[in-house]
Amino acid sequence: MPAPKVQSPPRRRLSPAERERDIVAGAVAFFAEHGFDGATRDLARRLGITQPLLYRYFPGKDALLDRVYQEVYQSRWRTEWETEIADRSISIDERLKRFYRAYAALIQTYEWVRLFMFAGLKGLDFNSRYLAFLRARLFDRIVMEIRAAHGLDETAPVTEAEIELIWSLHAAIFYIGVRKFIYGMPIPADLDADIDFKVNAFLHGAPAAFAAVLPQAALAGKAGARKK
16 A cells, blocks of 8 residues: 655745845855856756746846855954954953954855855955955954054054965964865864964064064154153
């Protein structure tokens, strides 16, 4: 006797806001897996909707990709990080460690790392937009906080050499995710401890390197101010 057929429960009708969220979440997962050459018709099939319905919410692939960028890179940024980096009641060592522990928890995901890498290979503007965002929101602040912590001049403009040093720390932490989600290599078991180690190594060398690239007149003026 054949087994009785089990009726699948009817699918709940989604509101427009829920449908949009469902499409964006599906697009994030789809493009992270297949790269940005993945076709919207395949995405629609995976979501169980028609391609015309997808285009009712996003009139073209570029609009959908822009929404993916906003979802993964902009909406997850925490503005309080910018305030915490500038809180001089806490040592610069501890501020950077706290920030990069929290930031690593945000970016060390399959979607975040793979979308960023695929965007670079495809020539999309994800990377340039996000890196400009980091420079404006974070890197200049870190430079000034390191200068302040080590008695270096805070009035001189931030130099590209200083920014390159910040990049070296930031990239080292990002690369942990590349090792895991791109190369399939093992990563440190204790990620927080590894981040603390990297921050310590950076801070032992960065102040001396910053001093080397600051204008000598600015350094002399700062030294004179400390003698008064």
